[in-house]
Amino acid sequence: MQRSRWIGAGVLASALVLTSCTSGPAGVDAKQNSKAPLELWTRTTPGGPGEKGAVRLAAAFEKATGYKVEVTAIFDDFETKLQQRAAQKNLPDIVMNDVTQLGAMHSQGLLREIDLDKIKNGKQAIGQGLDSGKSVDGKQYGLPYSAQASALLIRKDWREKLKLEVPRNWDDFATMAEAFTIKDPDGDGKKNTYGLAAPLSTKRGYASWYFSNFLWAAGGDFITETGDGKYKPTMTTEESVRAVQWFRDLGCKSKVIQPGAVTMETPPTNETFEAGRTGMFVVGPYLLPRFDETLGKDKYEVVPMPKGAKDATVLAEGGSVYLMAGSENMAGQDAFADFAISAEGQKTGMEGDTGFTVQLPVNKTVDISEVRPDPRWKTYAEIYQNSGRYAPSVPNWTPVRQTTAETVNALMADCGLDTGTKLKELDKQLADILKEQGIAAS
């Protein structure tokens, strides 16, 4: 399977060899044609509700502005397929993809800078959302169209049965996790429930992704900016070590995390929550429609994460509109970015019951309750604005996430390991990664 992928990559490269003789460097000055249809790629399952949402957004844009858009939904190997188009020097005009992809695409020269003066609705964008679209040199290369943050999902029926309050701090959190594990909250007489659902596989860095909600709230950090876009590894600071130890105790000491967590990514973890095996889960709002259907809306509640040693910071994520280099319709690109962030675009993106394009609006003037009266969405929106924090825009975040995921995974899988030693090793690896990306603080 992998071999064929390389062969694909090989074909791509050979295509490059063939084309590179004929075409000049990236068509930054491509001949402009404001009538040319805009090709839009979005990272969502083809044929799924996400694609329908994107098509709806595109249709609203066409109606509002007169530009033509062709939507293509791609999910698997999105980045590789984009590389293939890059090799042909014929990128789609617009890409809607994860904010964390900014660094990778920018360093490959695939993006063109966004001139905020041309995006009149840009002023209405939520500040941290707008910042998430800045590259390490502070220039704007992406414009957010959707945001999300993590909140705590609790099995309400379990909590009420055991007469517990919604956790306010980490001690409450640990107590509840323990109660869910040992006090048989589902009342079937079997010891088959666990406090916390956690995807801790190394795949796509899930362990690190999940743990960031705890690390940041404890005041720790994977890497910390020292100024001028330079970073240093900080997994051995007192705060980070304490956060790791606390999280590790959940798995190793009180054993409140679902068994098998270290080889689980999100799908099997979601199932443990749905099947009544786990009582708490820290996730984004995109799972609400699913859990409403499988578990029932009345069975669980959405609350902000309790305060850690520092605050209640959680991971913020989202999608950005990227304007790709070499487009022959730059005016159309700008218009789309402007529309996506406008109140109208945001509202269109939020329509529907599932698979909406916009999870949480990134436009300050849009009140989520107007479109989605469900108060749980309001909770999510508030968490995002008050406690959401994006991963930093380093040139390539993937290796940082991968490496930290591996260490978290190791520490959770093998309770005999020494936390301090392992984190020291991690810091060294992170230092190498930062150096390789040219952002290491000396």
Place this chain on the structure above:
Amino acid sequence: MSLDQADPAALPAAGPATRKAGRAAGGAAGRRGHNRRAGRWWTPWLFLAPALLLFLYFKFIPMVSALTMSFQEVQPYLGNRWVGTENYSTVLQSDGFRDAAWHTVVLAAGQTAGSMALGLALALLMEGQGRRLGFVRSAAFLPVVVPIAVVAELWRIMYHPTADGMLNSLLGLVGLGPSGFINDPDTSMASIMITGIWRGAPYDMMIFLAGLTGVDRGLYEAAKVDGASRLQRVWHVTVPGLRSVFSILFILAAIRGLRVFTEVFLLTNGGPDGSTEVVMTLIYKLGLEQNRLGVGAAGAVLLFIATLVLTVVVHLLRRRESK
């Protein structure tokens, strides 16, 4: 031969002239006949052309490109940049490359040996003509045709790490466990190996079955007459009779073993604590997940060389043996 080839190659350009020259040189008729026959040198190539053309485009050019890419930083849009052997050192010096290589060898050896032993046992049990045997054979072959993603999900369920998990409840019956299986760094590798053997053994069984038909029945009878026990007959008649099958299977299984990816990726993705990291999962992480195709290509080239060396060594050993 080489002269003949040189001649007709010049033909289309200056046909009549050469022919005239040929005639002038004397030995007219015979020479011409020879020429006509030699003119067909390209006939086999013509028949091979479609396949070769496909190979050229879908195999050889990509392979050469992969080799080129392994020395480049691949940035399709900006243009690739030559980086020398940097990609190779990234792969070779990455944390865990040595561990991953070792794990790959262990996994390949274990799966190869296990699949061959189990496959041979199954083949011996299911040798014969009966219709029922045919059914059982097909049933035993099922693991090979089931998509690997399904297999992985199935085993993940079976390996559930609590006492009420499927395999753990069986272990519980004999007073063992519960084991963490793929979730415990100590048992994860063995668990993946077992999954691999479960999947690989029926394939080996089929090839052994084909090989068994080639073993002379008379030898069994002769051994029986000589008073050989059942086990002795297997050891002294069957196993030597299957020697070539063994070496073919060994090469196939070893290659498959070195390239092992999907089951590891789906079951553990190299975790927990890197205990099942193999070369392919490492290359995937370094090259594809991080979008550094040059590094991925370098890893692929390294793996290709390892496979090539292994195959050549086995061939040489076989040749020496047959001499």
